[in-house]
Amino acid sequence: MRYGMALLIRSPGLGWLAALLVAVLCGILAGLLAVSARHDEHLSRLVIDAERRSVEIMSQTLNGNVMGALSLLGAVAQDIKFDARGEVPPNLPRIAGLLEDVGRSHDAQGVFVVGGDGIVHSSWDSSGRPSTGLNVTFRPYYKMAMSGRDNVYAAVSLARGDRALYFTAPVLASVQRSSGPIGAVVARTGLDRVDGLLQNHVGIALLLSPQGVVFASNRPEWVGHLAGQATFERLTAIRALKQFGAMFDKTDPPVLPFSIAPGIVRIGGRSHALAVADVQWNDPYGSWQVVLAEDLTVSKAASDGLWTGGAVAAAMLVIVGLLLKLLRGQHAQVMASRRIEQYAREQSQSAERKNRRAEAAMKLQRARGVSDLARVFLAEAHDILGALQGAVYVYERDGAPSMTLAASYAAPAGLPGEMAAGAGLLGQCVVDRSGRVLAGDEMEAWSIRSGLGNARPAGILMEPLMLDDTPLGAVEIAILHRPNTADIQQFRELADLLALNLEIQRRQASAAPVLTEASP
Structure with missing residues (x-):
């Protein structure tokens, strides 16, 4: 040197x-x-x-106005129930008029009622060609409805050759949601809603079926392409579905010229960023996928x-x-x-x-209910921060005297089911409106008593769940490593997300009885 x-x-x-x-x-x-x-x-x-x-x-789609209208018809409309049971003649004027009103209100191409026998009993179609008498027993959307689930099914019409969405809701035996399905009510629409959401993307936007077929795209030339290898077994299964009409009856589908694996991929000799997100339509064959790609060279x-x-x-x-x-x-x-x-x-x-x-x-946005929300939070705290143990306590209502245990993660036996504000360190966090971090020498000097019991992990993070100045509960996790500034900041950000979603869940729960009373 x-x-x-x-x-x-x-x-x-x-x-x-x-x-x-x-x-x-x-x-x-x-x-x-x-x-x-x-x-x-x-x-x-x-x-x-x-x-x-x-x-x-x-x-x-699944959470939109069309599905809401169909679910309401299937749950409370007595004429629809009579029709599904076959207790009235097909295409009774008042039933056909009801179906037409729903169809025209939501820009549907057709609306029809399917009985428990799988036969279309009554129908309305904007083209003037009703579907009455058709047997749709084999259709996946009908099978899913008869299992009691709303669903959206995308397919290419065998008769017209156009792409369509089939919104389907079960017709219930009574107004009780627990009653079994006796048929289905279906609305067929075009793909304008989905196409519009893809068209405004500056790069490549695709909607893939569970089988990997491009069903919609802002690049029309790629509709009908297949993602991945076109093996004989795969093509045979796709043709057997009849979901894509006659698109692949005579020729094999062309294959996309790039992989849909998320990350950085090469498309047309140029580097692109590619991301994938699931679309849950309750399709029996799996999730649909939104695929977005953008050219990195520009x-x-x-x-x-x-x-x-x-x-x-x-x-x-x-x-x-x-x-x-x-x-x-x-x-x-x-x-x-x-x-x-x-x-x-x-x-x-x-x-x-x-x-x-x-x-x-x-x-957290996808969680259903407070317990599910708390479990998702603890799972994310484990994945992101390496939480060894954890607990979430929430106030079930405003003014409640104590917090209730919503969920725990790897907690020891005897975890309290309730905790009052000021009880222990976690309860004191609610009173102080401030989080607490225990680590290092402080851990050696104190015997920690909290919702987790006696423990000496490397660090304990506690945080009240606050919305403005209103306490909604408190969370506590124990981690195996000494928490740093980034850990504390990330934990507080996760707690803020939990508090926001908890308030949303509570408002939805309080609004549900009002919506039920307002329903006809």
């Missing part, structure tokens, strides 16, 4: 050549790191966009990498030149490299934290 340094000092030309080479290499490295960080950030945003579009599709990542690389290269040229003169080149190079690596790690960790927080928010 000393000989090499002496050689560079004695030969200025060789020294500056070495400095130039080092500067170029560092510039390339910095540019690649900047591009990689930009790509990761772009991919994280795309994942969130895919989840958002999945939620929008669900809100327009983003600012390349220019950012170039500017960063150029700036770093220039800086390194000056630095290495000065270091050669001051005989401090080796130390400065190591420090510069460490700074670059630390920056890259911080950027990567920041992107990862944002991604995990977004994923946790989506999972």
Whole structure:
């Protein structure tokens, strides 16, 4: 090392050549790191966009107005129940008029009632060609309705060859939701709602069936393509479904020219970020998928990498030149490299934290009920923070004297079912409206008594669940490692998400009786 340094000092030309080479290499490295960080950030945003579009599709379909109207018909309309049982003649004028009103109100192409025998008893169709008398026993949407589940089924019409959505709700034997289905009420619509949600994406947007067939896209030429390998067994199964009409009767479906595995993929020789989100339509064959891809070569990542690389290269040229003169080149190079690596790690960790927080928010939004919400929170605390044990207490109503245990994770026997404000450290957090962190020497000096009992983990995090200044409950987790600032911040952000979703659950629960009384 000393000989090499002496050689560079004695030969200025060789020294500056070495400095130039080092500067170029560092510039390339910095540019690649900047591009990689930009790509990761772009991919994280795309994942969130895919989840958002999945939620929008669900809100327009399974959770939308059409399904709501059908569910109401199947639950309370007596004429629909008579029709499903076959107790009235087919296409009775008042029933046909009711079906037409529903269809025209929601831009449906057709609405029909299927009896328990699988035969369409009454129907209305905007084309004037009713479906009365058709046997739909084999249709998956009918089978799912007869099992008591609302569902959305996407298919290509055998008669018309167009893509359609079939919204189906069970016709119940009585107004009680617990009564068994005696038939189904179905509405057929076009794919305009879904197409519209895909068209405004600047990159590639696809809707894939559980079989991997592109059913909708903002690239019409890719509709009917197949994701993955087109094996004989797979094509045979797709044709047997008859879900896609006559699209594949004479020819095999073309295969998408890229993989739909999430991450960075090559499409048309260019790098793209690709994200996938599930769409739950209660399809018996599995989940549908929204696939989004965006071209990374047209983003600012390349220019950012170039500017960063150029700036770093220039800086390194000056630095290495000065270091050669001051005989401090080796130390400065190591420090510069460490700074670059630390920056890259911080950027990567920041992107990862944002991604995990977004994923946790989506999972909490999907929870059904307070207990399910608490269990999802504890599972996310385990995955993200490495929680060893945990408990969630909530107030079941405003003004309740104590909190009730909503869920626990790996908790010991004897965990209290209720806890009053001020009881133990966790209860005191509710009174103080402030979280508490126990770790290190403090753990040795105190015998921790909380909702988890006696324990000496590496750290305990407690946080009240607050909405504005109103306490909704409290959460507590124990972790195996000493909590750092990032752990504490992430735990509090998760607690804030839990409090927000808990308040939403409570408002929905309080609104349910009012909606029930308002229903005809």
